[in-house]
Amino acid sequence: MTAGSxxxxxxxxxxxxxxxxxxxxxxxQQQGGTLAEITADLELTKxxxxxxxxxxxxxxxxxxDGDQYRLGFQFVTIGEHVRNETDxxxxxxxxxxxxxxxxxxxxxxxxxxxGREVVLYESRGEFAVAMDYHLRMRETPQxxxxxxxxKAILAHLPAxxxxxxxxxxxxxxxxxNTITDAAELRETLADIRDRGYALNDEEExxxxxxxxxxxxxxxxxxxxxxxxxxxxxxxxxxxxxSAVPKQVIETANLIEVALETxxxxx
Amino acid sequence: MTAGSxxxxxxxxxxxxxxxxxxxxxxxQQQGGTLAEITADLELTKxxxxxxxxxxxxxxxxxxDGDQYRLGFQFVTIGEHVRNETDxxxxxxxxxxxxxxxxxxxxxxxxxxxGREVVLYESRGEFAVAMDYHLRMRETPQxxxxxxxxKAILAHLPAxxxxxxxxxxxxxxxxxNTITDAAELRETLADIRDRGYALNDEEExxxxxxxxxxxxxxxxxxxxxxxxxxxxxxxxxxxxxSAVPKQVIETANLIEVALETxxxxx
DNA sequence: GAATCCGTTTGATAATCGCAAATACTTAAG
DNA sequence: CTTAAGTATTTGCGATTATCAAACGGATTC
Numbered sequence: 125m126t127a128g129s130x131x132x133x134x135x136x137x138x139x140x141x142x143x144x145x146x147x148x149x150x151x152x153q154q155q156g157g158t159l160a161e162i163t164a165d166l167e168l169t170k171x172x173x174x175x176x177x178x179x180x181x182x183x184x185x186x187x188x189d190g191d192q193y194r195l196g197f198q199f200v201t202i203g204e205h206v207r208n209e210t211d212x213x214x215x216x217x218x219x220x221x222x223x224x225x226x227x228x229x230x231x232x233x234x235x236x237x238x239g240r241e242v243v244l245y246e247s248r249g250e251f252a253v254a255m256d257y258h259l260r261m262r263e264t265p266q267x268x269x270x271x272x273x274x275k276a277i278l279a280h281l282p283a284x285x286x287x288x289x290x291x292x293x294x295x296x297x298x299x300x301n302t303i304t305d306a307a308e309l310r311e312t313l314a315d316i317r318d319r320g321y322a323l324n325d326e327e328e329x330x331x332x333x334x335x336x337x338x339x340x341x342x343x344x345x346x347x348x349x350x351x352x353x354x355x356x357x358x359x360x361x362x363x364x365x366s367a368v369p370k371q372v373i374e375t376a377n378l379i380e381v382a383l384e385t386x387x388x389x390x
Numbered sequence: 391m392t393a394g395s396x397x398x399x400x401x402x403x404x405x406x407x408x409x410x411x412x413x414x415x416x417x418x419q420q421q422g423g424t425l426a427e428i429t430a431d432l433e434l435t436k437x438x439x440x441x442x443x444x445x446x447x448x449x450x451x452x453x454x455d456g457d458q459y460r461l462g463f464q465f466v467t468i469g470e471h472v473r474n475e476t477d478x479x480x481x482x483x484x485x486x487x488x489x490x491x492x493x494x495x496x497x498x499x500x501x502x503x504x505g506r507e508v509v510l511y512e513s514r515g516e517f518a519v520a521m522d523y524h525l526r527m528r529e530t531p532q533x534x535x536x537x538x539x540x541k542a543i544l545a546h547l548p549a550x551x552x553x554x555x556x557x558x559x560x561x562x563x564x565x566x567n568t569i570t571d572a573a574e575l576r577e578t579l580a581d582i583r584d585r586g587y588a589l590n591d592e593e594e595x596x597x598x599x600x601x602x603x604x605x606x607x608x609x610x611x612x613x614x615x616x617x618x619x620x621x622x623x624x625x626x627x628x629x630x631x632s633a634v635p636k637q638v639i640e641t642a643n644l645i646e647v648a649l650e651t652x653x654x655x656x
Numbered sequence: 657g658a659a660t661c662c663g664t665t666t667g668a669t670a671a672t673c674g675c676a677a678a679t680a681c682t683t684a685a686g
Numbered sequence: 687c688t689t690a691a692g693t694a695t696t697t698g699c700g701a702t703t704a705t706c707a708a709a710c711g712g713a714t715t716c
Contacts, residue, residue, distance in 0.1 A: 148468075201529055237464075
């Protein structure tokens with residue numbers, strides 16, 4: 125009971141914070157639930173979970189409505205704060221709006237974190253039809269290999285980080301066109317670097333195509349990407365392979381200029 | 391040293407979670423900082439803060455970029471999730487867009503939590519000029535007594551909750567027109583209930599007026615509010631006192647109908 | 657009115673957090 | 687190149703705290 129009792133190696137962490145994160149994730153997954161329901165998905169006692177919930181309510185991360193616990197609006201306001209602190213968002217969201225106006229489709233401003241893509245901003249052109257898919261996309265970080273925006277980022281990341289991310293990918297097949305192995309992905313990424321833009325030809329969702337271009341920072345490192353998404357019926361032939369790519373790249377370049385020029389006072 | 395040593399009463403909480411929240415708030419305030427800078431604003435050792443930061447990075451709430459710690463994009467995605475779970479947002483954001491188009495001004499969809507207003511959605515009409523104020527408003531929960539949207543909510547809350555919130559208000563003077571005592575506020579709120587809409591006549595920011603109307607839920611409880619904000623030069627006379635209030639109320643009513651009709655599948 | 661289900665509180669103790677101090681790593685200065 | 691001063695990171699150990707049982711209270715059902 126003295127040495128190596130638990131075999132607990134690795135760097136030191138605050139266990140309670142990890143547990144609180146678990147609680148938050150369960151609430152998120154369950155879309156709100158009672159103490160009993162939340163406890164059921166955790167390996168803890170009712171009493172313990174109760175203490176965590178009380179604490180999280182105090183801290184503003186959870187709200188209680190009768191016997192239902194839900195995530196608090198604090199996530200909305202802090203999320204907004206984080207976005208407004210992000211140079212890419214401040215430099216890019218107006219350009220992404222304009223891209224939506226010019227193309228009439230859905231446009232996105234994407235960043236990367238922990239090997240997943242994060243939707244910083246979404247704009248809806250006049251022909252874009254509301255889709256549940258977009259809700260989910262904004263809520264849950266997606267893989268980088270089966271979207272145009274993600275591939276555009278992945279293609280331009282430093283080789284070491286790219287390798288690391290690819291190594292940890294699970295190539296889950298979404299449609300008939302999904303890229304399902306690393307070799308194929310690497311080839312595609314090389315093409316993307318040559319062409320300067322990425323395509324998504326129904327690789328994530330049947331019937332949907334997309335065009336994405338990287339936004340490169342001052343030091344040539346990729347800071348994010350821009351994309352246009354629409355139904356295959358409208359994204360075809362010359363428009364898909366030339367006109368829209370040109371517009372997407374132009375938008376990405378405008379954002380790059382804005383990033384270098386403007387100093388978002390810090 | 392046995393009984394009442396620390397005099398620690400009150401309900402039980404997880405201290406580490408409260409500490410982690412402190413760390414997050416310091417990072418938010420500092421807009422990102424080094425370990426040393428973050429430690430300076432906390433009554434903890436460098437070593438301890440370090441462990442917290444490592445844990446928060448693991449959990450995705452903080453990212454590290456060299457020696458700079460910042461809040462992670464997870465706040466953006468969870469925030470989006472929380473918004474999409476909120477019936478008021480799902481039922482209201484399109485209506486708020488239309489209100490912006492019809493009035494040409496800034497429009498907001500507001501909810502309340504912990505006695506503060508939360509901006510669920512903001513839409514910009516064609517005459518609306520970008521203002522830093524709106525950024526701050528979306529980031530930080532505001533008081534309910536010095537905005538049109540806030541007063542509209544406050545006026546229609548159950549009396550007990552209203553009293554509780556008013557009791558905890560600090561009436562900080564923002565402009566010459568700010569309401570600065572509870573009695574005056576209560577009178578205004580009674581007027582708002584009579585008229586059905588709230589006005590803000592340069593009470594928060596000089597030169598800015600606003601009109602707000604409550605969104606009432608099925609059980610007559612207020613679930614939020616809608617508002618139009620613009621410069622005094624454009625919000626005057628009949629437009630300020632009749633035309634815009636009518637439009638704001640109409641939008642609020644449309645959202646009420648959408649809330650009762652649609653079942654946002656749970 | 658008993659029984660069953662929730663949420664909440666509490667006592668006790670093993671586990672943990674948090675400080676101090678030591679150790680690595682970077683940058684600046686001599 | 688060496689020293690110095692500033693970081694960040696690791697570690698031992700004691701005081702604090704988180705966790706589980708188990709009891710309690712409050713609501714709803716049978």
